[in-house]
Amino acid sequence: MKVLKFVGNIIYGVVVAILLFAVVSSFLSFVKNPLGLSVYVVQSGSMQPSIKVGSMVLVKSAKDYKKGDIITFYSNLDSSKMDNKFTTTHRVYNVNQSDNKSYYETKGDANNAPDPKKVPSNYVIGRVFFTIPLIGYLLAFMRTQLGFILFVVIPATLIVYNELLNIKNEAKKLLEERRGIRK
Numbered sequence: 001m002k003v004l005k006f007v008g009n010i011i012y013g014v015v016v017a018i019l020l021f022a023v024v025s026s027f028l029s030f031v032k033n034p035l036g037l038s039v040y041v042v043q044s045g046s047m048q049p050s051i052k053v054g055s056m057v058l059v060k061s062a063k064d065y066k067k068g069d070i071i072t073f074y075s076n077l078d079s080s081k082m083d084n085k086f087t088t089t090h091r092v093y094n095v096n097q098s099d100n101k102s103y104y105e106t107k108g109d110a111n112n113a114p115d116p117k118k119v120p121s122n123y124v125i126g127r128v129f130f131t132i133p134l135i136g137y138l139l140a141f142m143r144t145q146l147g148f149i150l151f152v153v154i155p156a157t158l159i160v161y162n163e164l165l166n167i168k169n170e171a172k173k174l175l176e177e178r179r180g181i182r183k
Contacts, residue, residue: 036061038125040072040087041136046108047089051128054137057089059126065104067092070128073106073119089128090115 038059045053050070059072068091075086090106093114097103103118141147 036126038072039139040089041140042089042131043136043140044108046110047091048110050091050109051089051131052133054134054140056132056136056139057128058130059089060129061126064102064121065092065095065124065127067095071104071106071119072125072128073104074123074125087125088115 038061040057040059042051042053042055042057047070051057057072065071070089070091072087072089075088088106090108092104093107094105095102096105096118102121104121104124105114105118107114142151
């Protein structure tokens with residue numbers, strides 16, 4: 001029975017660690033991290049069946065991308081400034097070189113034609129290297145106020161409460177031991 005509880009605790013810890021990494025990364029996806037990893041949620045069906053709606057994609061930056069790679073890039077191609085709020089995940093359909101700079105023609109797998117605008121290399125965030133179906137729905141919910149309360153505030157409060165009870169019990173034991181020694 002102890003072995004099952006131990007294994008269950010390990011599995012629970014790993015799942016919580018993965019979710020915590022995903023949530024923190026998705027909140028901070030606009031910040032460059034040392035590993036070059038970012039987490040995004042796919043919100044449209046343009047990449048189906050390869051990547052389903054609601055999937056979480058892990059993206060890693062690379063020096064260059066080739067035809068067939070699935071990349072995530074900033075979608076606001078009409079603006080002179082990159083907009084960190086809007087991203088797209090599509091497959092590289094073609095690579096063009098102009099003025100010593102790469103431009104990527106992209107296309108969603110479910111789309112009939114390539115995207116109308118070519119993506120400059122500086123707008124590419126990275127190559128998708130891992131996807132987890134459906135967990136994106138949970139991540140999107142966790143970004144809401146109710147999700148934050150349910151998945152961060154309440155569990156944190158319970159953990160703090162539990163630790164305070166443990167401290168109280170340990171302090172009680174120490175006091176009883178000291179009283180027992182003095183008698």
